[in-house]
Amino acid sequence: MLPIPNLDDRYFDQIVQDARKAIPKLFPQWTDENAHDPGITLIELMSWMTEVQQYYLNRITEKNERKFLKLLGIHLKESFSARAQLTFTGMQELQVLPKGTRLAAMDQLFETVETLQAVPSTLDKIIVRTAVAASDYTSSNDHASIAYYAFGPDAKSGSKLYLGFDRELPTGIPISISFKLFDGYPVPVGVAANGMSEMISSVGVSWKYVGSEDGEGWLPVELLRDTTMHLSQTGQIVLCLDKPMRPMLVHPANDKRRYWLCCTLESDGYELAPKIEQIHINTVEAVQRTTWSEAIVFDSSGEAGMICSRVAHLPYYGLNLVQVREAGGDWRDWQAVTDIRNSGPDDCSYELSHDPLLKTTEIRFGDGQHGAIPTMGKQTIRLISYVPDFELDRWIGGSNGLPQQEFEVKRAQRCLKDSLLLQVGRREPGISGFIWEDWTRVEDFDQSGSEDRHYVWDEANYVFRFGNNEEGWIPHDSEQDNLRLISLQTGGGQRGNVKDGLISEFVTDDPELQGIRVTNPTPASGGTEAESVEEAKHRVRRDLHTPYRAVTAEDYEAIARATPGLRVARVKAIPLYKPGMVEQEQSKSAAQMTVVVVPYSESSQPKAGVGFLRTVRKHLELHRLLTTELHVIPAEYIKITVHAVVVVEPQLKEEPRRILHELYGLLQPLDRSDGSTGWTFGRAVYKGDIYGAISRLKGVVYVQDVWIDFEGSGARKNASGDILIPPYGLVTSGEHQVELISKADV
Secondary structure (H helix, E strand, C coil), X not given: CCCCCCCXXXXXXXXXXXXXXXXXXXXXXXXXXXXXCHHHHHHHXXXXXXXXXXXXXXXXXXXXXXXXXXXXXXXCCCCECCEEEEEEEXXXXXXXXXXXXXXXXXXXXXEECCCEEECCCCEEEEEEECCCCEEECCHHHHCCCCCEECCCCCCCCCCEEEEEECCCCCCCCCEEEEEEECCCCCCCCECCCCCCCCCCCCCEEEEEEEXXXXXXXXXXXXXEEECCCCCCCXXXXXXXXXXXXXXXXXXCXXXXXXXXXEEEEEECCCCCCCEEEEEEECEEEEEEEEEEEEEEEEEECCCCCCEEEEEEHHHHHCEEEEEEECCCCCEEECEEECCHHHCCCCCCEEEEEEECCCCEEEEEECCCCCCCCCCCEEEEEEEEEECHHHCCCCEEECCCCCCCCEEECHHHCCECHHHCEEEEEECCCCCCCCEEEEEXXXXXXXXXXXXXXXEEEECCCCEEEECCCCCCCCCCCCCCCCEEEEEEEEECCHHHCCCCCCCCEECCCCHHHCCCEEECCXXXXXXXXXXXXXXXXXXXXXXXXXXXXXXXXXXXXXXXXXXXXXXXXXXXXXXXXXXXXXXXXXXXXXXXXEEEEEECCCCCCCCCCHHHHHHHHHHHHCCECCCCEEEEEECEEEEEEEEEEEEECHHHCCCCHHHHHHHHHHCCCCCCCCCCCCCCCCCCECHHHHHHHHHCCCCEEEEEEEEEEEECCCCEECCCCCEECCCCEEEEECCCEEEEEECCCC
16 A cells, blocks of 8 residues: 655645745845744645645545545445344244245344244254154254254265144145254365355255155155255245145154145255254245335336236235326325226226225226226336335425535435435326336446436435436426325334344234234344444455456465355465376466365365356356366375384383274365365475474384375375375375384383
């Protein structure tokens, strides 16, 4: 970073003295330099002004820093809302919880992000069956700190996970089941440096249920969504059943018949066998926010009697109005009526109704004779829904037609900026009411033209600002309020990261929700405060050291470690190398890059599966140079077996375990929790390494002899007895043999 010059390095007295010293050279006829001389008074005045100017020149204000960050393409991050998984229990029948259902955790409000059809079934049994055992883990599901293997510690194909329910799951509706997997491993899941790639699982699982018309039989389920990636990560599955379920017994749960779902591991290949902490049915994600108003758009088919429907909390419980897009692209409010059949052919009206069973809000338009038909087009119909308390606050005010207008809106404190949607109304001759224009929020007016419908939201002062007809258009003047918010959400911040079990109350006063229990089995997370200028400056410095383009081998390694969704334990980039080349040809393969990856695993020889390799490759493809041919391969393990004859102190003659422990620690592929590092990729195993490792131990007199053998492709032994490892190879320990000889017997 370039040094920042200190412009304010002289004080008033020094400036005056420097000026007085220059008088004899510049004006030799000036001989009276006393304080009563008017010239000295002017020098003191100018010196004071110079000191003040230098002081302000040396100050970099927050406004300047924001401009500098903008020049670098850096924008301050907004606050993020916390998210949590909610589980609903206690239903006596199927209950629809629409998107946006409001819940509370003390003073923090949460809203569900999608509609949930909660079923009255309860998860009653959890059975894991492998080729060697069948175990009941039902009690572990109530204790998040106790994890169990979903398919056993080896996760071999054919292993099964059974979920037993006390009553049958209904057919024809989506059923959500969440899985929380153990995550306390020393190697964290990678976070992408820049860009995202889809995770590909190395295994395959199938879901079936017991249900058949002619007896007991396993039928496949319709899997609508699987964010667990075949139980590779914490997430949710959403499935649907085509036929009714049938009860049956599953060993060892022989106490009664239950309704079972079965997850079968069809093809093994987990890099890390999944360990489950909790499984819950009737789950949905919730976000910490409050929606005061929202705008939902629909397409118009242009057909007579068209109906638009939506399942959501705010349209069902709040106030609504409908807009239709005019030919010029602006919007016009249509009139709500109780019966569309009473409308005339030119009446811009609609009929709105609610379905209490499905929590659906329907908009019915006319047929051309009784009510007008909206013009056909994409997103030409808009349903605006808002809470009753927002009726007055949604009106910002009326424009006076002057430049640089400001409107203070206290209700928009801690608003989520992406949710803001503001409209400005104008009058048109012959049309009753306003024609509404959508205006766009910008950070500032630097890039705004004279006709751009832009506004700035000043979050610090809760003020909406408008342009001056040179930088941003001026809203149309009106004697009535013609500025309104049609979409606004508030929330965000760390205060939303509540503990588990605190989200437990419905905010909506609906008698149908009484008796339903809700909780968050895990703490809410992800809530952050808005980024400050100082934090943004630190982020810029970090970004300078973060590779976003894979050029060097170090770039490839750093980006591969950050592959999203994967635990990459080790990685090695080999430039100018193509798989299959012999060592002497490495320098001949131009524009080639081979990346060797090792996943984190509880196995002694972690092996990257096909999905793991494809995921890393897809992520690297987003960052590599166009002319580089990329190869992603697993590591080749070379098993090293050491035979050593060691002379030791007499009292240690019968204790070879220390030497074996040292050899196993030296010849290992992965880093360990004790601080020992794994073997370097491609580094040869020399006899001197073995001599040195054994000789360091206390009680060892000397190493008499060492032989090294190996197993694995690509390695070879030279004339000195050392093992040469291929560049993509790692060593692992075989069955070492150590012969101890007392120094008294030598």
